[in-house]
Amino acid sequence: MSTTVAPALSFVECRRGFWRLLPLSLFVAAFGAAFGLAAVQTGLQPVEIVLMSATVFAGTAQFAALDLWGAQVPLVPLLVTTLAINARMLLMGATLYPWLALVPPRRRYASLITLSDANWAMALNDLQSGRNTLGALVGGGLAIWLTWLAGTLAGMVFGGLIADPRAFGVDMVLGCFMLSMALAGRRTLRTVAAWIAGGLAAWAALHWLPANTHVVAGGLAGGLVGALWLERGQ
Amino acid sequence: MISTSGAGALLIIACMALVTLLVRFGGVFIMGLIPLNRRVEGFINGMAGSVLIAVLVPIALQADTAGRLALLATAGLMFWLRKPMPAIALGIAGAALYRAV
Numbered sequence: 001m002s003t004t005v006a007p008a009l010s011f012v013e014c015r016r017g018f019w020r021l022l023p024l025s026l027f028v029a030a031f032g033a034a035f036g037l038a039a040v041q042t043g044l045q046p047v048e049i050v051l052m053s054a055t056v057f058a059g060t061a062q063f064a065a066l067d068l069w070g071a072q073v074p075l076v077p078l079l080v081t082t083l084a085i086n087a088r089m090l091l092m093g094a095t096l097y098p099w100l101a102l103v104p105p106r107r108r109y110a111s112l113i114t115l116s117d118a119n120w121a122m123a124l125n126d127l128q129s130g131r132n133t134l135g136a137l138v139g140g141g142l143a144i145w146l147t148w149l150a151g152t153l154a155g156m157v158f159g160g161l162i163a164d165p166r167a168f169g170v171d172m173v174l175g176c177f178m179l180s181m182a183l184a185g186r187r188t189l190r191t192v193a194a195w196i197a198g199g200l201a202a203w204a205a206l207h208w209l210p211a212n213t214h215v216v217a218g219g220l221a222g223g224l225v226g227a228l229w230l231e232r233g234q
Numbered sequence: 235m236i237s238t239s240g241a242g243a244l245l246i247i248a249c250m251a252l253v254t255l256l257v258r259f260g261g262v263f264i265m266g267l268i269p270l271n272r273r274v275e276g277f278i279n280g281m282a283g284s285v286l287i288a289v290l291v292p293i294a295l296q297a298d299t300a301g302r303l304a305l306l307a308t309a310g311l312m313f314w315l316r317k318p319m320p321a322i323a324l325g326i327a328g329a330a331l332y333r334a335v
Contacts, residue, residue: 024322048243055251065250072235073246082250086257088285093261095282098275100262108262115258117289124282169329172304175293176325179308180318182286191283198284202291218288219281226280227273 006102008133009111017119017139024118025147027173030165031059032151035066037159039152042066046156053152057114057145060212061085088215091223092120096137099127103134114141117174121181128185190229198222304329 032053039049039062056062061082068078093112100108111134119140126136165171185191202218209217236242268274294305308325315321 023319044238045243048247051244052247052250055247056254058254061250061254065246069238071238073238073242075236075246075249078246079249079253082253083257086254088289089254089257090261090264091281091285093258094265095261095278095285097262097265098270098278101266101270109259112258112262113255121286128282167330167333169300169304169326169333172293172297172301172329173322173326175290175297175301176304176308176322177318178286178290178293179305179325180312180321182283182290183309183312183321184316184318185283191279194280194284195287198280199287199291201284202288203295206292206295214292215285215288218291219285222284222287223277223281225284227277229280230272230276 004102005132007099007127008135009103009107009138010135013133013135014139014142015135017122017133017135017137018143019139020136021119021122021140021143022147024173024177025143027165027170028059028118028144029147029151029154030170032148033155033158033165035059035062036152036155036157038063038066038155040156040159042069044069049152049156050149053149054145056082057116057148058082058086058089059148064212084210085212087213088219089115091216091219092117092124095124096120096127099132099134111138114138114145116141116144118177119144121178125181125184188231190226190231193229194222194225197225300329300332303332 035053036049039052044052044066052062052065064081064085065078068074068081093115100111103111115137119137122140123134123137126133182195198218198221201221202214205214205217236246238246265278294302297305304325307328308321311321311324312318
């Protein structure tokens with residue numbers, strides 16, 4: 001919001017984003033392997049599994065699809081579930097709007113093709129702290145997409161041979177990463193109030209609302225705090 | 235109901251991919267229709283941090299002792315060094331170590 005210059009989207013920036021997010025993509029590979037194995041066990045054809053990971057590229061939604069998979073699949077419930085689980089991406093995309101609005105439409109939307117939790121968080125952190133680049137979003141997105149696909153393939157081929165990723169703490173990578181991104185940003189009383197509102201709303205949604213609505217509930221609650229409590233001189 | 239034999243499965247996957255892509259584009263598209271003023275900017279700013287927290291809530295709730303230790307170590311190092319990569323590395327190493335012993 002502090003800039004009127006379009007964020008950089010050069011090859012060098014994307015390459016840097018790729019290498020910054022590649023080590024974190026370990027958890028994506030582990031998650032992808034779990035999906036590949038589960039998809040084989042559900043009875044999907046290899047080409048279908050690879051196509052799903054490559055084009056849908058959304059882990060939780062893909063696991064939910066496996067739950068509904070059989071000789072017949074109810075298409076509308078499946079798409080509604082996909083929409084509900086991925087609705088958090090609407091919020092994530094919206095938070096990038098102030099910067100993406102400065103980018104020509106074709107590049108703006110192309111840079112969102114691999115939008116997911118980790119590359120969104122890193123890109124937003126970059127932009128908010130004055131590093132005016134989309135390298136983490138695009139390059140980092142490519143890193144996550146590739147490891148997601150590689151993980152899926154590994155799970156299909158090697159299945160149960162993969163060692164328990166929990167032993168290496170891989171299940172906590174996303175949590176630790178998201179926490180570090182939250183704490184890396186600028187903290188004011190106002191942002192902390194938004195966190196608390198968002199955290200409580202997410203907690204309440206986990207208890208009382210349908211599954212996978214907690215991110216949207218938390219985001220909207222935090223957004224309301226931000227809209228009602230404006231920073232002075234903003 | 236759509237049969238998953240033959241092209242049916244591919245159709246289902248294509249529909250899922252399309253819905254997901256529209257959601258990825260949707261947030262930015264919708265914001266383009268709303269005039270950006272102080273309130274909307276405040277909303278976006280408040281939303282940004284709380285989406286991170288909301289993703290974290292179930293992870294922290296469902297984590298075992300090792301997992302919570304990992305989050306604590308990450309938070310501690312973030313407050314001390316303010317550098318994400320060492321903080322994450324310490325958290326992961328902490329969880330792995332706790333589970334190993």
